[in-house]
Amino acid sequence: MKFTLSWLKDHLDTDASVEDIARTLNAIGLEVEGIEDRAAALATFRIARVIEATQHPNADRLRQLRVDIGDGVERSVVCGAPNARTGLIGVAALPGEFVPGTGVTLKVGEIRGVKSEAMMLSAREMGLGDDHSGIVDLPADAPVGASYVKWAGLDDPIIEISVTPNRGDALSVRGVARDLAAAGIGTLKPWSAPKVAATYDTPLTWTIEEPRACLWVLGRAVRGVKNGPSPKWLQDRLTAIGLRPISALVDITNYFTFDLGRPLHVFDVTKVKGTTLAMRMARDGETLHALNGKEYALTAEDGIIADEAGPEALGGVMGGEPSGCDENTTECFIECALFDPVRVALSGRRHDLRSDARSRFERGLDPAFLPDALEAATRMIIELCGGEASSVSEAGAEPAWQRSATLRFERIAGLGGLQLAENEIVDRLTRLGFATESREADRVTVAVPSWRNDIASDLSAYRAGGGALTQFDGLDPARAAKAAEGCAAVEPEADLVEEVLRLGGLDAVPPVSLPVAAVIPAASFTPKQVRAALARRVLAARGMQEAVTFAFMEAKTAALFGPAAERQTPWSPPDALHLVNPIAADLDQMRPTPVASLLLAAARNAARGFGDVSLHELGASYRDVMPEGQLAVAAGVRHGATPRHWAEASRGVDAMDAKGDAIAVLAALGVPMAALQVTMDAPGYYHPGRSGVVRQGPKTVLATFGEIHPTVLAALDLPGPAVAFEVFLDAIPEPKRRKKSAPDLPAFQPLRRDFAFIVDESIAAETLLRAARGADKALIADAALFDVYRGKGVPDGSKSLAIQVTIQPREATLTDAQIEAVADRIVAAVTKATGAALRA
Known part of the structure; x- marks a missing residue:
């Protein structure tokens, strides 16, 4: 919001310097963004x-x-x-x-x-x-x-202030002057709008076909006007605030927008088709050629002003070019209307249309000011352009904006921390235009002025008949009802506290420290945040680069990553995860897994000659729209060959690389490795037989890993091989809080014995290892697989699994006989669990 010092003094009788005015504006919450002194x-x-x-x-x-x-x-x-x-x-x-x-x-x-x-x-x-x-x-x-x-009048400083979304009244020079006068910087000059006598019947009349389009509208014509350039004083004021003078009629409407915060529009009567202007909702296929020279396709949720030929203006946002006034205009028709703030905001956002009128209507205007604004505009048009006025045409009615608010005196200290006398509290509200309705020992009830629609606000006052809010554009009925309930339940007392405090200067409010909740502060990070940070560090240490990708993708790409393990039935992403208003046509679906986004990134790298990539991301995978359907996942993708090293031969990545990444993350997060088991039911975008699911118990899935299915790679135009993993961070149980005890440091050296078993090809190594560990839980500390062999000496349909078992004595050094007994128990346990035979 910009205005010049002389413009401000049209409404404010003051000798204060521009520095004092700026200091006061900052103190009362109208932040000064800059002062331009052209002189x-x-x-x-x-x-x-x-x-x-x-x-x-x-x-x-x-x-x-x-x-x-x-x-x-x-x-x-x-x-x-x-x-x-x-x-x-x-x-x-x-x-x-x-x-x-x-x-x-x-x-x-x-x-x-x-x-x-x-x-x-x-x-x-x-x-x-x-x-x-x-x-x-x-x-x-x-x-x-x-x-x-x-x-030249250039020694007139230009002041620019920042206006918060709730202060529509401060988007006018008079509104700013009113606040400054209340703060003690001068006196607000009286303002009135003497009525202009009508000399003929209005040639145009209003009708409101749909109350959603407009609540109340007034209008009158002025004939015999000469629409030439506006006078120098008016052009200078508009130029000073960055507006381009156009013609007297247009400049007058722009002047009222900034001077009194009252947007107006003028139609050329000869260009309007018919004798009626209708306030209605737009119809399918209708377009508006706006004053900015652009064409807009209207929707059924846009409130418009229309004549017999169609739309002539987008209500509260911008007028249309076909009926606009120009140098040939001899009779104009002034529109002064009250539109729904929410509908104006949504229409402007829908069409990406920004205007000075929109910024005021969407904040809410003074609903009682329409008659005076119309009279003042009529008088200025006649003074500058000549002519005579018609009778006034009206449709709708002034909404029931009257409301009261009660302030308990102790709330000034309780909420604001400032001790003020009761009379001073009432006096500050009175200076701001709040009229005292009743006063008791501990509280005062005031009538809220019409221009302060942000106090004790209830947007239903802007709806036809003052009814409750029943519809918000773009919201389903349930959310709309909730929004309406919230708008009607705004607490007015806090608004009054803010008004009292700011009028004395926000810098006068004493700083108060927040109460100390506990002697020892709470942890800075939640366990979930700690897990995520640790997983990120582990994957970076394993040579993976972190990627940050979009959480949405093309629907046909998302369909490749369904949860089913079988790929015979095509998977369709849930409709609830489809974006109604995507930022791009190929980003219209929430992703089912971060693996999909990382594979797309790998494909883009491969297409540009960077085939060997290792990427990881901590992001979300989406199952449904509920909070529990958004899973926190640490995912990674490796593609191409393993990193070249002088001491190792290069090879293509395989499923074990992905498994190693997943296991490393789980181990770092404190998951007991002995409790894990691997099953073969990985989702369908993994290669069957070259993938797995890491579980803790039969139901808890901690991770998936494996090679990516060839059909997925082909669909993404990504040459194989590619492997991936997913660690589901929310599924990892919180570690139990235990008292720290002395470390377990046995006094005796551990023993290691190797065993090779011939087992059926269908037997998983994990099954054999679990049996070996359970053979003697008191002595066996660990069992690990170190070789898998198929070939000469091993029957067809079988394989040789070689494991190393760590035996840890605790009470005494084991004798040869005791060691042989432990070995016999291991062989017996493995044979019983898997049907294995000890390889000779």
Whole structure:
């Protein structure tokens, strides 16, 4: 929100400096983003008159000027401007002065033999625009020798403030002046809108076909207008805040938008088809050619203003070009309406349309101000453009905006930490426009002014008839009802506390430390965060690079990663995980697993010649829309060959690489390795027979790993082999909190014995290892597989599994007989569990 100091003083009677005003604005919550003083860089420039302009004796394109700047001294100036002539009034800069448009400090010079003692300036050289076609040409009555910035009114600072979403009333110069007056910076000037007498019947009437489109609308015509350029004072104000003057009628509507926070629109009566303007919802196939020159396809959720030919404006956002006013307009029709803030915001967002009107309507306007705004606009149009006014056309009715709010005095100290006298609390509210309805010993009840729709706010007041909110665009009925309930239940007392505190200056609120919840602070990270960080470090240490990918992908790609272990039945992603409004057409589905995203990244790398990649990601996999359907996963993908090393031969990655990654993460997270088992029922995007599922018990799945199915690789255009793993972090049980005890350090050396068993091809190594470990739990510390052999000496359909068993004595050194007894128990346990035979 921008305004000039003189504009502010139209509403505020004050002698305060711009610095004091800025300091107060910051203190009351209207943060000043900047103050632009255009006069600072131009303060030394003077209005000058060209006494004589003659051709330069040594240059065809230069002229020699004799210039008077009002100090009685004639100066020689060499100038190349085509409009330099005798008698011209312009702006001059003297030696030693800095010219902002060129970045040069002037000094006396000589150009082709002629002395130049000053410079006649163009608008661009002064930094006041892009015009460099000639030097500034001022009116003949401009006072020679006077300060240019003062004569041009450029010594008027421009103040820019940041307005929070709840303060629609502060998006107007009068609203800012009202707050400053309440804070003690001057007095708010009275404002009124005398009625303009009607001299003829209105040629256009309003009708509200659908209350959702508009709540209340007023309008009247003015005929006999002359729509030329607006006066200089109006153009200067609009230009100062960054608006381009267009014509008197358009400039007046822009002026009211900023001056009083009341957006208006004017129609050219001769361009409107029919005699009725309707407030209704858009219909299928309708489009609007807006004033910004763009075409917009409207939806059934857009409130519009339409004539017999179709849409003429998007309600509360932007008008249409077909009925806009131009230099040929002789009769205009003023629209002054009240639109639903939520619908305006959603329509603007839907069409990516930003306007000054939208920013005010979506914050909520003063619902009682429409009649006065229409009268004031009518009067200004007649004053600047001439003409006579028609009668007023009206549709709808003023909504029931009246509401009260109660403040308990002790809440100022309880919520704000500031001790204030009760009379001071009431006085601050009164200065802000809150009228006292009743006062008791411990509280006061006030009537909320119409312009403060953020206090005790209830958006249902903006709905037709003041009914409850029943529909939010884009929300299902259940969520809409919840949103409506929330809007109607805003606590007004906290709003009043904020108003009282800010009026005395937010910097006056004493800082109060939060209460200490415990002597010993709680842990900075949750167990889940600790697990994630540890998993990330482990995978990075194993040579994997971390990737951060989108959590969504193309639906046909997501269909390749279904949960089923069999691939004969195509899998379809759940409709609930399909994105209604994706950021791109190929990112319309929430991913079923991070493995899919990592494989896509590997494919992009392979397509660019980087085939050997190892990537990991800690992300989410999505099963359904419920919170429990979003799983935290540490996933990784390896593709191509293992890293080259001078001491090792290069080889392609295999399922054991992925298994090693998964097991390393589980071990680092404290999962007991002896309790794990591997099954062969991996999801269908893994290669059957070259993949597995790591379980803790029959039901708890901790991880999956394996080679990626060839059909998946082909669909992703990724040449194999590729392996992947997933560790489900949420499935890992929390470690039990145990008291620290002395470390278990046996006094005797461990013994290691190797066994080779011939078993059926269908027997999993894990089954054999589990049997070996259970043969003697008191002495056997571990059992590990170190070789798998098929070939000569091993029958067809069988394999040889060689394991190493660690025996740890605890009470005494074992004798040979005791060691042989343990070995016999191991062989017996393995034979019983698997049908294995000890290999000779």
